[in-house]
Amino acid sequence: MNAATAEFAQYGLAGARVDRIAAAAGVNKAQSYAWFGNKDNLFALVFARHLAAIAQLIPLDGFDLPDYVVRLYDFYLEDPTHVRLATWMRLERVPAGLLSEQMNDHLGPMLESIALAQAQGVVTDRYTPPEAYQLAIGLSLTWSPASVLVAAAPDDDESEHQRRRAILRETAQRTFAP
Amino acid sequence: MNAATAEFAQYGLAGARVDRIAAAAGVNKAQSYAWFGNKDNLFALVFARHLAAIAQLIPLDGFDLPDYVVRLYDFYLEDPTHVRLATWMRLERVPAGLLSEQMNDHLGPMLESIALAQAQGVVTDRYTPPEAYQLAIGLSLTWSPASVLVAAAPDDDESEHQRRRAILRETAQRTFAP
DNA sequence: CGTTGCCAACCAACTAGATAGTTGCTACCT
DNA sequence: AGGTAGCAACTATCTAGTTGGTTGGCAACG
Numbered sequence: 001m002n003a004a005t006a007e008f009a010q011y012g013l014a015g016a017r018v019d020r021i022a023a024a025a026g027v028n029k030a031q032s033y034a035w036f037g038n039k040d041n042l043f044a045l046v047f048a049r050h051l052a053a054i055a056q057l058i059p060l061d062g063f064d065l066p067d068y069v070v071r072l073y074d075f076y077l078e079d080p081t082h083v084r085l086a087t088w089m090r091l092e093r094v095p096a097g098l099l100s101e102q103m104n105d106h107l108g109p110m111l112e113s114i115a116l117a118q119a120q121g122v123v124t125d126r127y128t129p130p131e132a133y134q135l136a137i138g139l140s141l142t143w144s145p146a147s148v149l150v151a152a153a154p155d156d157d158e159s160e161h162q163r164r165r166a167i168l169r170e171t172a173q174r175t176f177a178p
Numbered sequence: 179m180n181a182a183t184a185e186f187a188q189y190g191l192a193g194a195r196v197d198r199i200a201a202a203a204g205v206n207k208a209q210s211y212a213w214f215g216n217k218d219n220l221f222a223l224v225f226a227r228h229l230a231a232i233a234q235l236i237p238l239d240g241f242d243l244p245d246y247v248v249r250l251y252d253f254y255l256e257d258p259t260h261v262r263l264a265t266w267m268r269l270e271r272v273p274a275g276l277l278s279e280q281m282n283d284h285l286g287p288m289l290e291s292i293a294l295a296q297a298q299g300v301v302t303d304r305y306t307p308p309e310a311y312q313l314a315i316g317l318s319l320t321w322s323p324a325s326v327l328v329a330a331a332p333d334d335d336e337s338e339h340q341r342r343r344a345i346l347r348e349t350a351q352r353t354f355a356p
Numbered sequence: 357c358g359t360t361g362c363c364a365a366c367c368a369a370c371t372a373g374a375t376a377g378t379t380g381c382t383a384c385c386t
Numbered sequence: 387a388g389g390t391a392g393c394a395a396c397t398a399t400c401t402a403g404t405t406g407g408t409t410g411g412c413a414a415c416g
Contacts, residue, residue: 011192012190012192012193012269012270013193014189014190014192014193015190015191015192015193015270017374017375017376018375018376018377019374019375019376027392028392028393028394029376029377029393030377030378030379030392030393030394031391031392031393033376033377033378034391034392038376038377039376039377080273083326084269086326087265087269087324087326088269090323090324090325090326090329091190091262091265091266091269091324092190092193094329095258095323095329096323096329096330096331097328097329097331098327098328099325099326099327099328099329103327126345126348127345130328131341131345133327134320134321134325134327134328135320135345135349137326137327138316138317138319138320138321138325138327139316139317141316141319141326142312142313142316143312143316145268145273145274146265146268146269146324146326147268147277147312147316148261148264148265148268148277148315148319148324149276149277149281149311149312149315149316150275150276150277150308150312151268151272151273151274151275151277152274153274153275163309167304167305167309167313170304171313171353174352174353175349175352175353195400195401195402196401196402196403197400197401197402206366206367206368207367207402207403208366208367208368208403208404208405209365209366209367211402211403211404212365212366216402216403217402217403
């Protein structure tokens with residue numbers, strides 16, 4: 001699974017090679033077919049696992065959305081795997097709409113947290129919780145490894161990272177303040 | 179070139195098929211090799227052409243960034259090709275940094291326009307022009323066809339589109355107001 | 357004008373290598 | 387003895403890129 005994750009994150013569904021995955025994992029190819037079915041299936045499994053992982057890893061706190069956004073910036077920076085997997089999924093599998101039905105499970109509690117913060121006047125109610133969440137994710141992706149303009153890299157100057165974090169925090173504040 | 183653009187936008191570099199491109203264009207494969215060199219080269223050409231096209235199609239006016247963001251939303255909606263090409267480029271070719279050196283050419287005037295608006299107090303100077311531009315692009319991509327959460331589709335309810343446009347405009351205002 | 361020679365555009369068919377998925381046998385465990 | 391996990395080798399298909407010959411246009415020539 002780890003080998004497959006790395007392979008799919010790097011090359012995508014069309015670019016990934018089953019032989020390479022098996023070799024990297026030190027596993028026989030036929031065995032992996034017995035375990036995971038075909039390539040598409042393996043990709044779906046890898047993606048589902050990562051979806052669950054990130055929801056746990058970066059819990060959303062509706063009362064501190066700016067912090068959430070900055071934590072996501074650092075998370076993408078440290079490990080581009082998640083963003084890349086999700087983006088491959090979007091491009092190769094799901095061209096429009098919600099990226100994965102499975103997201104609804106993880107989304108529920110997050111949206112509730114935002115709704116709560118709204119009810120207590122900590123977050124603006126200009127946006128519905130799904131809209132606010134979409135804005136937060138979008139903002140966090142500004143310098144992401146899937147960005148269309150400049151993508152942050154770990155070896156960028158640390159002062160640059162600091163500045164981006166500050167900008168993200170500030171922009172989030174302005175966006176989500178009542 | 180048009181056939182190649184459609185093919186690459188849909189399938190990416192690894193997923194695109196030279197035979198399919200040639201067939202769609204009603205052109206012999208050997209001929210396309212004579213004209214464009216290999217697949218990589220063709221992809222680079224397609225991408226460069228689109229880069230030039232969009233800069234012309236959606237000129238940036240530093241004095242009305244909210245409008246720029248909304249125009250981009252509509253542009254992506256009408257034709258996902260550009261976003262998809264750029265995202266493939268990012269995932270398959272340029273994992274970090276500026277997506278394309280060629281962008282610098284188009285970027286120059288845009289950044290100047292922002293700097294001018296800043297000098298006249300229409301846009302905040304909390305951000306440098308490149309930072310402001312990156313934020314604007316990031317914001318415009320919130321519901322883009324490469325979004326990791328929900329991607330807008332032409333057949334979404336029109337009221338939904340209206341709402342998203344309003345949100346983008348409002349958020350841009352808050353972000354870029356002095 | 358018709359003919360010839362030349363060159364560039366054109367293309368059907370081919371090649372070499374890759375690639376997802378399978379098979380039939382072996383070894384091990386219970 | 388029976389069944390399960392494991393695997394080397396195989397297959398059918400696909401795919402980027404090439405080849406060697408053909409056609410059509412054009413200009414010089416007779």
